[in-house]
Amino acid sequence: MTKLFWNVLKVSPVIVATFFAANSTLAAETKEQVTTVAQLSQEESNSLGQVTSVSQFSDVQPTDWAFQALQSLVERYGCIAGYPNGTYRGNRALTRYEFAAGLNACLDRVNELIATATADLVTKQDLATLQRLQEEFSAELATLRGRVDGLEARTSELEANQFSTTTKLVGEAIFNVSDAFGDERAGGGDLNSNTVFSNRVRLSLESSFTGKDKLQVRLQSGNIVQNNTVTGTNMTRLGYEADTGNGVEIDKVNYAFNFNDALRIKVEATGAEFYENVNVFNPDFRSSGSGAISRYGRFSPIYRQGSGGAGVTVTFNPGGALSLSGAYLAPRASNPNDGFGISDGDYAAFGQIAFQPSKAFNIGFTYAHTYDGGRDPDLTTAGNPNDINLTGSTGSAFAVRPFGNGVATSANHYGVQATFQPSSALTVGGWVGYTTAKSEAGATRGSDADLFYWAATLGLKDFGREGNLLGLIFGQSPTVTSNDIAGREDPDTSYHAEALYKVKLTDNIAVTPGVLVIFNPEHNDANDTIYIGTLRTTFTF
Template sequence: MAKLFWQSLLAVPAALGAAVAVSGSAIAAESAVVTTQGSNLDQGVVQLAQTTSVSELTDVLPSDWAFQALQSLSENYGCMQGYPNRTFRGQRSLTRFEFAAGLNSCLDVIANPIALSGVSTDEIVLATIRRLQEEFQAELATLRGRVDALEAETATLRAQQFSTTTKLRGQADFHLITPFDTIPDETSTSVAARARLNFDSSFTGEDRLRIRLQGGDGNAFESLYGLASAGGSNYDITIDDFYYSFPVGNRITVTAAARGLSGDDWVVSTILPFDGPAVADAGNPRFYATGGSSSNGAGAGVSIALTDNIVLDAGYTASNPGGAINPAVGVFAAAEQSYIAQLSYISDGFLDLGIAYMHNDQSEGFALNNTGIAAPAGATDTFAGLLNLDFGGFFIAGHGAFQSFNGGDDFSWTAGLGFNNFLAEGAQLGVYGGQLPQLAGYADNPFLVEGYYEIPFNQFLTITPAVIYGDTGLAGVTDQTGFWGALRATFRF
């Protein structure tokens, strides 16, 4: 009879097993680590300790019959758990649900070994267990329902581990620029600012839909050179980026853009470590800019990780005004379009390098256009190489780009060095200089040098002071030679 009784216990997982399982939630799961809370309880983490006598649990009333019955089972089978402070759950009495969970914990300990081994059990023990089951039948049924609901919710969560999310990321850049020399049209300290709000959405956890709102005004620095983090007019809000990227397998990422991607947006890295920290726009290799701007950003691209360190990037950009948004012309028949391909080797240590090719049908704009030299017309082919040598504490980097077009050639380059973690964790001190894009063979090539010190105060604020020297080398025409001091504050949120 005893054996049949214990077998019946095992046959009812809904009433016992499920409730026992909930004691795995209510008690066994708590038996690992529990953080106590409450106005009368000390905050902290406590470990459960095994007790063999219910009388050691001071928050269970010893006058109750149920207490005495559970005490007897606990002393015989060692099936109750409590805390090192000799309480079951803080300085309070057990609720009926807590007691029911504890009861099922005991039944779980008692039932399985006896039923499996066939050892007989005292009739008094069987009667005690039956009475406890009857008295707490309602609580056990409630626990059973809760466990069923919990299991259903868990199954749903496992089947839908990812849900569509949109994250808002923002960046605001404030510039204070002052000329140190007498420069035409730039005689006083001025400001420039730009704000961006990125809405990044994901539908699978691995893809990204980005919509970027941007507004700004003021360049506050000779337009020949420009600021890296400025742009816009009258703080008008525009959609600067609108693209969707998704993986294909483990090594391929495809991107489709309606607006905002061109040039360096298609490549995994521009290689040069001063692209980003630099205040002047020349810190970014200028040949990328000939592939379009945010208004020339409709197209598609693909990034293929050939190995863990070698990446092949390719992208196509069509001018929105030139036909991408015009149904009579279309994306692939736009008069102004560009193609880029770059093969990059990105290491975790000493060497990073890249070789790039860009074909551009858009009218070029070079540094010397402000001098009256006409912009090149027709197709332009660009061949470029980029290199970064990281010695740990400091780096040496640079690039060279040669452009060939109808009516002339163009050459540009930059070279610089910098020190990582200079005087502060995450800080970068750097200096670079280079020749801006211009017509090859023209006397006195345009030149720019910048020294900067990027200081991250925390994850939200970065301050970058800089000194910039620029010289177009065109005395008597529209020569813009001089020094500027710059201070940029970047807020990220």
């Protein structure tokens, strides 16, 4: 290049467009990134890229002393590009590495001209100048090329040893220390409980084939035993229980995809749950690993209907404040025997209207219709008490099975849920639910029962430290308010009180001490208050 080119390079700042062509790690050495023509075309659709005229630089005027020099470089050699915002920044200082990167780009361009039989454009004087520059900056050029070689080697190794181009592994491990306290268990008898140390581990393989879909296969293992075995009530159950005897099980297989911009469909082969597919209006507490410590405190029981089997969920969101969700789940869908399967056994049909007029306010209206057949799915015989579960194992035993063990039950569930966020640090929410149930079998056929429940939540984010959460939950878990069957109506009212403080130690580790208090367990004031203390440590990766 000409002597004028040498002067421009020596005085000007970043005339080395493409000076990051050799190594993207130079971004740490310069506070602003200048990219190569190839990078610009691939990564920044609105960037300037390789300039074809010096007039493309918004901060270079024809009256500037360097205008003609830049014009010669651009039009003769084409080895200058600007910053992504279309500026040249001629008054900025230049480091030796930046200069070397720009020199490397110009050397490559000259070699390209020679290789394409256009060597007449390169004069002997220019070649001599380039040779002197190459010798002066030989160390920097060697460093740049070494970095490129190192990056290429690392990239090749990663590509050769990567697990999958479409699949990523997401994991969560929970260490739990907990104990139950109280004079007596619900229903009478001493509450004999020991402090336990238990765990739950989940590994999720999540694959995407189009970028807008997801295939999930989740493995689960754990030994967190249900508290109701010692307390006598489901009201004390934790929100992150899992007891597989520490054996590994596949608990979820599903595939979600966008039918179009407004319609998303999720098909589940096993482990289907409404609460993982729709908004439950309790953002701070819905997660089993980082939310409420209790089962009831995570969200309304209406979202637990039909859990565990197969089904499909469709969500329609045209982009405004309103979205609609519909779903159908069959807990015994995989059993081909009479009275089971997708349509001949237990099922839950679900619909929800979610309305978000502003970022601060969110409300949902939910309905579900369920049928529990009251039959053992393995032996196909009547009388399995655990097969009737009207409230997702929350609330009283009467609420779970209002007509008794193994009695087929249909029900209509109605729910209203809302959250209000007056600031980024404060969330207030809650839900109200009402259920009408009907006996579908035996001597009680045609009998009716009504259930009711509610809760209020308060979440204080960044309490004491960024990432921490102070949570308070208070409410009344499901209770039978009326029943045609004598003796199966709850006599009093239980209250659920919960406090937790999630401490974010790192981006991947959180510790959550919490306490759960159940007043009048099983909605019976003859029962003593029961306390549950927990310390949950959650690792995510």
